[in-house]
Amino acid sequence: MPEIRKHYFLNEYCIIAEERAKRPSDFAGAAEGSGRKDSENCAFCAGNEEKTPPATAVYRNGEVLSDTEKKRVRDWDFRCFPNLYPALSPNLPLNESREKDREVIPGFGFHEVIVESPVHGKKMEDFSDKEISGLMQVYRDRACHYYAHGKISHVSLFKNSGKAAGASLDHPHSQLIALPVCPPVIERELAAIRRSQNCPYCTLLEKEKTSPRLIFENSDFVAFAPYYSTVPFEVWVLPKRHMNFLGEFSPELLFSLGEILRNVLGSYSRVLGNTPYNYMFYQLFETPWYHLNLRLLPRLSTAAGFEFNTGMYINPVSPEKAASYLKESI
Numbered sequence: 292m293p294e295i296r297k298h299y300f301l302n303e304y305c306i307i308a309e310e311r312a313k314r315p316s317d318f319a320g321a322a323e324g325s326g327r328k329d330s331e332n333c334a335f336c337a338g339n340e341e342k343t344p345p346a347t348a349v350y351r352n353g354e355v356l357s358d359t360e361k362k363r364v365r366d367w368d369f370r371c372f373p374n375l376y377p378a379l380s381p382n383l384p385l386n387e388s389r390e391k392d393r394e395v396i397p398g399f400g401f402h403e404v405i406v407e408s409p410v411h412g413k414k415m416e417d418f419s420d421k422e423i424s425g426l427m428q429v430y431r432d433r434a435c436h437y438y439a440h441g442k443i444s445h446v447s448l449f450k451n452s453g454k455a456a457g458a459s460l461d462h463p464h465s466q467l468i469a470l471p472v473c474p475p476v477i478e479r480e481l482a483a484i485r486r487s488q489n490c491p492y493c494t495l496l497e498k499e500k501t502s503p504r505l506i507f508e509n510s511d512f513v514a515f516a517p518y519y520s521t522v523p524f525e526v527w528v529l530p531k532r533h534m535n536f537l538g539e540f541s542p543e544l545l546f547s548l549g550e551i552l553r554n555v556l557g558s559y560s561r562v563l564g565n566t567p568y569n570y571m572f573y574q575l576f577e578t579p580w581y582h583l584n585l586r587l588l589p590r591l592s593t594a595a596g597f598e599f600n601t602g603m604y605i606n607p608v609s610p611e612k613a614a615s616y617l618k619e620s621i
């Protein structure tokens with residue numbers, strides 16, 4: 292019997308309908324190639340730095356450097372630069388235009404690419420401890436950088452991996468979009484959190500830690516398949532301590548975060564093959580009542596008419612079953 296499950300603290304629903312698919316192998320068709328080809332002419336590869344705009348930050352052995360128009364830093368570990376095809380413009384508008392009867396906000400903001408490795412085919416699950424903690428430090432630094440901008444309200448930090456997940460290039464990279472508005476997803480959460488007496492994330496974390504949906508935990512983080520899972524093998528990672536923003540994370544905590552992320556991606560790879568996926572950070576600056584979390588969504592199913600029509604997702608793999616597969620492979 293399918294189940295309609297309500298979100299932990301929002302008025303949102305998903306349908307767990309297991310009759311529709313059975314095992315991880317049923318999704319094998321969604322797996323993509325190894326991602327090791329197409330490195331020729333890749334603008335993100337080491338040596339091709341001139342093919343991208345000058346970097347805003349280049350990391351080499353923990354040092355932060357930056358490019359100039361004429362001289363690009365070589366031998367880097369991580370490289371951040373403006374997206375060549377930005378969703379928003381970093382230039383503040385001179386005049387505000389308004390369409391009659393409609394609210395129009397100028398498309399101001401920042402869209403940055405974070406290249407996670409100089410090596411084209413490198414996968415995050417194979418990163419060394421140094422690489423994974425270095426990348427988490429870059430995430431923290433870049434989020435802090437944009438939150439410090441007076442006109443930025445929200446920073447969306449995410450990774451698209453694989454074509455079906457929206458990545459146009461194979462080279463391992465994440466993206467960051469700094470927005471002048473707070474997105475409705477966050478507004479809805481904040482409204483619900485304000486109404487509850489305790490942090491709903493702390494409450495759900497307590498429950499999930501001992502549930503069949505727990506996948507993995509380390510000293511500081513817990514990874515689980517949420518009771519309300521919108522897609523097969525969805526995973527949430529939450530810090531055990533209530534923290535709202537990556538900027539508060541110590542180097543030890545950043546490593547711990549990277550370690551659990553690497554573990555989840557490793558088990559995705561073993562259970563689902565080279566699956567396309569997205570992950571995204573939910574965090575808020577100067578909002579101590581928010582509880583940072585990281586959500587991973589393998590792209591094994593496609594949102595279609597029903598999902599757009601209702602905002603409800605049909606998930607053919609229960610989170611309990613997903614957790615049992617992922618746990619076994621860690």
Ligand SMILES: [Zn+2]
Nearest residue numbers: 333336411462
């Ligand atoms: Zn490349």
Ligand SMILES: [Zn+2]
Nearest residue numbers: 490493533582
């Ligand atoms: Zn909390």
